Structure formats: C-alpha cells, structure tokens
Amino acid sequence: MAIDHLDGRIIVLLAREPRIGVLEMSRRLGVARGTVQARLDRLQSNGVIRGFGPQVDPAALGYPVTAFATLQIRQGQGADVRAHLATVPEVLELLTTTGSGDMLCRLVARSNADLQRVIDRVIGFDGIVRASTAIVMENPVPLRIIPLVEQAAADSA
Amino acid sequence: MAIDHLDGRIIVLLAREPRIGVLEMSRRLGVARGTVQARLDRLQSNGVIRGFGPQVDPAALGYPVTAFATLQIRQGQGADVRAHLATVPEVLELLTTTGSGDMLCRLVARSNADLQRVIDRVIGFDGIVRASTAIVMENPVPLRIIPLVEQAAADSA
DNA sequence: ATGTTCACTGGGCAGTCTGTTCAGTGATAC
DNA sequence: GTATCACTGAACAGACTGCCCAGTGAACAT
Numbered sequence: 001m002a003i004d005h006l007d008g009r010i011i012v013l014l015a016r017e018p019r020i021g022v023l024e025m026s027r028r029l030g031v032a033r034g035t036v037q038a039r040l041d042r043l044q045s046n047g048v049i050r051g052f053g054p055q056v057d058p059a060a061l062g063y064p065v066t067a068f069a070t071l072q073i074r075q076g077q078g079a080d081v082r083a084h085l086a087t088v089p090e091v092l093e094l095l096t097t098t099g100s101g102d103m104l105c106r107l108v109a110r111s112n113a114d115l116q117r118v119i120d121r122v123i124g125f126d127g128i129v130r131a132s133t134a135i136v137m138e139n140p141v142p143l144r145i146i147p148l149v150e151q152a153a154a155d156s157a
Numbered sequence: 158m159a160i161d162h163l164d165g166r167i168i169v170l171l172a173r174e175p176r177i178g179v180l181e182m183s184r185r186l187g188v189a190r191g192t193v194q195a196r197l198d199r200l201q202s203n204g205v206i207r208g209f210g211p212q213v214d215p216a217a218l219g220y221p222v223t224a225f226a227t228l229q230i231r232q233g234q235g236a237d238v239r240a241h242l243a244t245v246p247e248v249l250e251l252l253t254t255t256g257s258g259d260m261l262c263r264l265v266a267r268s269n270a271d272l273q274r275v276i277d278r279v280i281g282f283d284g285i286v287r288a289s290t291a292i293v294m295e296n297p298v299p300l301r302i303i304p305l306v307e308q309a310a311a312d313s314a
Numbered sequence: 315a316t317g318t319t320c321a322c323t324g325g326g327c328a329g330t331c332t333g334t335t336c337a338g339t340g341a342t343a344c
Numbered sequence: 345g346t347a348t349c350a351c352t353g354a355a356c357a358g359a360c361t362g363c364c365c366a367g368t369g370a371a372c373a374t
Contacts, residue, residue: 141251
C-alpha cells in the first residue's frame with residue numbers, strides 16, 4: 001500500500017512517457033528489467049495503478065463545455081437518482097457528498113445551449129429536489145497525480 | 158474532430174483492455190492493422206486521445222479521503238491563488254467556474270483529520286475570501302468516458 | 315553465528331509485436 | 345475520366361515481452 005522511491009519513479013516515468021516499455025524503463029531507472037516488471041505487477045495488483053486506459057478529451061470529441069451540478073436529493077431516492085444519472089452519457093462523474101442527500105455531478109455539453117438540454121435531462125427525474133449548476137471556465141490545474149505520487153514516495157523514505 | 162463508428166470502437170476497446178496491442182485490436186475489429194494504426198495516430202494528433210498515462214488510485218496511495226472545496230477569490234488575485242494551489246500536492250484539480258471569482262478544487266487527504274491540514278494549507282493564502290468544503294462519501298459513477306464516446310460515434314453516423 | 319526469506323541482478327530463450335514500406339483496390343470528388 | 349483518399353494484405357528487420365534460471369546481498373529470525 002505504501003510506495004517507495006523506486007515505485008514513485010516508475011509511476012512518474014510512466015505518466016510522463018506512457019508509451020515507454022519495461023525495458024526502456026529499466027534502462028532509465030538503472031535497475032534490472034525484472035525489478036521493474038515485478039514492481040509494476042505489484043503496483044497493479046495493489047490497485048495503486050488501476051490501468052492504462054486512454055485519456056480522452058471531451059472537448060476534442062465535440063463537448064467543450066464542462067459544468068458541475070450540485071443536486072439535492074429527496075430522502076430515500078438516492079439509488080434511483082444514481083441509476084438515472086448513470087444512463088446519461090454527458091454525466092462523466094457522480095459523487096455523493098456530505099450534506100443532506102447532496103450529490104455532485106460532472107457534466108459536459110456541446111455548447112452552452114446544449115448544456116440546458118443536458119441539465120434538463122439530468123434534473124428531469126423525480127427525486128431531485130433542487131439543482132444548481134456552475135459552468136467551468138478554465139482549468140488551471142488539470143487532473144493530476146504526479147505531485148501526490150512524489151509526496152507519497154518521499155513520505156515512505 | 159468528429160469521430161466515426163470505428164474510432165469509437167477503437168477507443169472503447171482500448172478503454173476496456175488497455176494492454177491490448179494494435180495487432181490484436183485489428184483482429185478484434187476485423188480491419189487491417191494499418192487502419193487501426195492510422196486511426197490511432199489520427200486520434201492522438203487530433204487530441205481526442207491525450208495519452209495513456211497510468212490511472213493511479215489516490216486511496217491505494219494512502220489518500221482515501223476526497224473532498225471538493227469551493228473557493229471565493231478576491232478580485233485580481235486569481236493568478237496568485239492558482240500558483241499557490243498548484244504547489245499543493247493534495248490539490249488534484251482546480252477549475253474556475255462561473256460566479257464572482259469562484260474556484261472549485263478537488264482535494265485528497267490521508268484521513269478526515271488530515272483533511273483539515275490540507276484545507277488549512279489551501280486557504281492559508283491571502284486572496285481567498287471564503288471556502289466551503291464538501292467531503293465525498295461515495296462515487297456512484299467514477300470518472301468515465303465510454304458512454305460519451307459511444308454517443309459521439311453514434312452521432313456522426 | 316547460522317539459516318531462511320526476499321528482492322534484485324544479469325543472462326538467455328522463443329514468441330510476438332511494432333514501425334515501416336509497398337502495391338493493389340474501391341469509393342468519392344472534381 | 346481522373347485524381348485523391350482510405351483501406352487491405354503482405355513483407356521486413358528490429359525490438360520488446362513473458363518467462364525462466366542461478367547467483368548475490370541484505371534483513372530477519374533462530
């Protein structure tokens with residue numbers, strides 16, 4: 001569960017140059033190939049590395065508008081609302097947060113006008129009491145993990 | 158910019174089995190290897206596929222607590238606040254949203270108690286007027302892209 | 315001190331994939 | 345009618361992967 005310095009270097013290297021192979025990594029890190037391979041296997045079976053899926057940019061797909069909707073759910077309707085939102089492709093992520101049945105919902109849309117359609121579809125469901133939406137304008141820090149990995153690796157040293 | 162059905166199948170296949178190679182993909186999809194290769198190159202140079210970085214689970218790294226902080230920024234301090242937050246490893250993502258200088262900030266922490274430390278570090282900066290935090294409890298829909306890809310592929314058909 | 319366990323090293327092997335190139339084909343656009 | 349484009353099927357050398365092995369060194373328990 002805790003990662004050491006070598007694990008950290010492996011992850012960071014992989015994050016910076018994903019197409020790199022195990023052999024090249026072992027060369028860069030100055031360790032044997034078998035070591036890198038064993039570490040990678042361990043990191044994956046630990047669940048630290050979930051996978052290497054493609055990172056798709058919704059904007060490039062034609063969905064340049066991102067928004068967050070805060071939903072207030074009627075007591076006991078949580079499960080239904082989740083199932084409903086899971087069927088909406090524009091819902092990229094759904095989280096339940098502290099607060100009385102609150103959910104936070106990450107949305108994308110083809111345009112600001114299209115966002116209205118998406119929101120209507122999201123909230124057009126019994127069980128949602130109230131919704132407020134904030135449109136994302138800029139993304140100064142895109143979803144990242146490297147600094148955290150480096151800190152986790154340093155902590156274990 | 159628009160993706161067709163084959164592009165969609167490539168992305169979905171890649172998302173489901175990231176370790177798959179171009180050759181195996183071409184077999185599964187029933188097209189020539191060169192086609193898959195050309196499509197992949199195009200998707201990447203288009204920016205639709207940003208990369209194949211490892212998906213790291215913060216929880217497995219020892220950061221099981223996720224929270225969202227809404228920050229209200231003093232006029233004109235936006236750039237400074239961004240630079241500040243970029244230096245905090247526990248800040249996984251930062252977005253500016255509609256509203257008077259508002260930012261939304263995705264955080265992780267080692268525990269609820271540790272979250273206090275993180276939040277103190279986040280808001281311990283001149284220029285942040287107010288902050289409110291919501292702790293994430295569940296994640297019914299983890300960050301996903303497949304449904305959107307499928308819809309984008311279907312739309313172009 | 316002795317023995318065990320574990321991770322790492324460095325080597326080797328067969329099998330497979332990648333990057334690249336090429337000519338041929340069909341559909342589409344001009 | 346012709347140029348353009350994407351796709352096919354094939355080929356090639358080079359590189360990588362998965363897997364195996366024996367040897368070494370450190371940490372740990374006996």
